[in-house]
Amino acid sequence: MTRFLFSIFVFSTVFISAQNLKSPSEFLGYELGTEFTRHHEVVDYYEYVAETMPNMVKLTTYGQTNERRPLLLAYVSSADNITNLENIRQEHLKDTQGDGGNASKAIVWLSYNVHGNESAGTEASLQTLYELLTSKRSYLDNAVVIMDPCINPDGRDRYSNWYNQYKNKPYQVDPNSKEHNEGWWSGRSNHYMFDLNRDWAWLTQVESQQRLKVYNKWLPHVHVDFHEQGVDNPYYFAPAAEPYHEVITDFQRDFQVTLGKNHAKYFDANGWFYFTKEIFDLFYPSYGDTYPTYNGAIGMTYEQGGSGRGGLGVITRIGDTLTLKDRLTHHHTTGLSTVEVSSNNSEKLNSEFRKFYKNQNFRYKSYVLSGNQDKIEALKKLLGKHNIEYGTPSVSSVKGFNYQTGANGSMSVPKNSLVVSTNQTKGTLVKVLFEPKAKLSDSLTYDITAWSLPYAYGLNAVASTALVSGQKSEVPSISNTITGDTYAYISDWNSMQDARFLAALLKADIRVRKADHPFSIQGKSFSRGSLIITKGDNQNKPDFIAELSRISKEFGQELTPSNTGYVDSGKDFGSSYVQMITKPKIAILSGGPTSTLRFGEIWHFFEQQLHYPITVIDSDYADKVDLKDYHTLILPSGNYATHFGEKQLEKLKNWVKAGGKLIAMGGAINGIDGEKGFGIQKKKLEEDSTANKPKPHKNSQRERIKNAITGAIFKAKVDHTHPLAYGYGNAYFTLKLGNAGYEYLPNGNAVYLEGENPRPISGFAGSEAIKKVSNSLLFGAEQVGQGKVVYMVDNPLFRGFWENGKLFFANALFMVN
Structure with a gap:
């Protein structure tokens, strides 16, 4: 068959398939x-669409x-492009090199x-997929469209199942109706209540993690994230608001x-x-x-x-009725418009993409x-997931901006240090994640304004204006010889890996002690918090040596x-x-007064990071729970x-007095x-005599951010002799929210923060907030009494x-007693 006849055959096949393709409404039955x-x-x-039109749609599962x-993920394009999909991907990635x-x-x-x-997005994706394959097929000649119909299936089904359970029939537009008011655990977050x-x-x-593996294989020219906001807000689309990060190019803006x-x-056209x-x-x-x-x-x-x-x-504030059909139609419109413009500008997108990676x-x-070293290895794991290259520095010292001092200086470079350069494919991302202080063009921002990874991982760091060469980084090998004749084994305590090790030992019923003072033995020094595992403490555990060997390995x-x-x-x-160290039985309060995001962070910490069991007690029945069954309660x-009444506070306080440990975090301290009932006191400031002076209404938002x-x-002081701070030095860089x-x-x-008006080393803090x-x-x-209350004002x-x-x-759980 000649190439011309083959093209006719492919076109006819695609046309017939598209003619027979059911719309989402036809397929779903509503x-x-x-x-x-x-x-x-x-x-x-x-x-169904992928089976009906395999020459234009390739459907894959990238995880669960x-x-x-x-x-x-659905790859949607012309028949020629789908046939050559892998070649298109490889040619595209060459532009990054x-x-x-x-x-x-x-x-x-x-x-x-x-x-x-924010469920209209997935509904819109169904209609967008259908029209790309039918009425808008011409957009696909110059474009490959990758569609992720639902990034958060767990949250979507939580919401849709809840709505179907509580909605009126057919539905009630009154915003006060139950169907418009989700409970404590809304559908917004994923399983672990993360955003x-x-x-x-x-x-x-x-x-x-699973999505990014595929994303890095494509690195698209255009990425759209479909969201929803409050019912009274009109539609928002690009261009974005300031601040833009300084690395964003003129073309990306334009x-x-x-x-x-x-x-x-x-x-x-539609009004x-x-x-x-x-x-x-975009910051x-x-x-x-x-x-x-x-x-x-072009991220939007x-x-x-x-x-x-x-x-x-639902009825909006101005009396209009906003329907799900309206919502999905708007998302469907911008989705198709995005593909249209991208297809029409494919040559420009490719040439500017090459420039982004070249300049x-x-x-x-x-x-x-x-x-x-544990913190360095943890950072390496994150870098690897982003395809960011790193190595071991080939120098013994380096000059530049010192993160610890906040000034230019030098740092000696010990063995097994880490160097990450901007001279690589992901160089722009490296600059954004590692820079000591991101340049902020406007203090009115949508999210946090500081995140630098050296501070986040607690590592000494220098940012150098010179390119520091490196060599392949290797993980130091560990080899232990564990025998039943040894009196004790000692382990450091200064990282989350140490905490995971301790948690595993306790779960295996291996008894562990901690050192509340630094010590030296057999010529080696150990800090406070060091773990001591003795043969004598575990003599009644027959598999002690085997289990200790397994867990340490x-x-x-x-x-x-x-x-x-x-x-x-x-x-x-x-x-x-x-x-x-007590093997603690730990409970956490959920529901009612707690933030789902903050609860989820703790839940995820126990199950996916520390790997230690935790009991979830909901506020609906917490009064009926006997706290004597638990060593630790986390709020x-x-x-x-309004959560704690007088009787509840008295019950809580009596439990602590009897030996319980209460960990109160953030807003829970206010309760x-x-x-x-407890000893912590809010700071009281003298009222500013100028605070109540009239100010222009146009400046009200700027005035609010002063607080x-x-x-x-912020750089905080640490009393590392306190069990809550075992494993730390004299300073800690805290992310204050x-x-x-x-x-x-x-x-x-x-x-603690010491001194009047402490200034952040990175990020924005209003003048009045600093005073507080x-x-x-x-x-x-x-x-x-016999117990402890641990306060965590900032959220670690x-x-x-x-x-x-x-x-x-981890110190609050295991070291404070």
């Missing part, structure tokens, strides 16, 4: 937008969620429903305008309202618009009014990091053997300062203003502070990425 499509039905339709729902020039197709990635109750739209850079969640004007054309250049900026690197942008894409957020409040239809000339050429833990408990300096192993941050701290990094200020405790101030956190407690513990588990804070939480 008009799209009149019901919420459950995830398995979405999968069914995508599978915690609740075992599949994660899908400086040896391209033949790529010609626009690669457009459309991501839907990252927030489960997946803030996890692109940190990759703490399985959905993000093409957002090009796309926005095309969307506006369709919205104007739909929209806004641009407001609220949603924080872990969003579905910014992360792709820092990888060369599109926001439709609705979300979980929208239901199938990288940043001030800092290399970032050199040293410190705890699993966690790569180096154990120092000792044939004696008699130390060279410090306290002997039989001292009262070398106490047994996640939230709104506890138990000095006025309500805000939008995720800024608000202006809550508490007075120092009479005793037990483990981490001056001379204030961050982490501390107080003795109450925030979004699961502030690696250096996690040991504080």
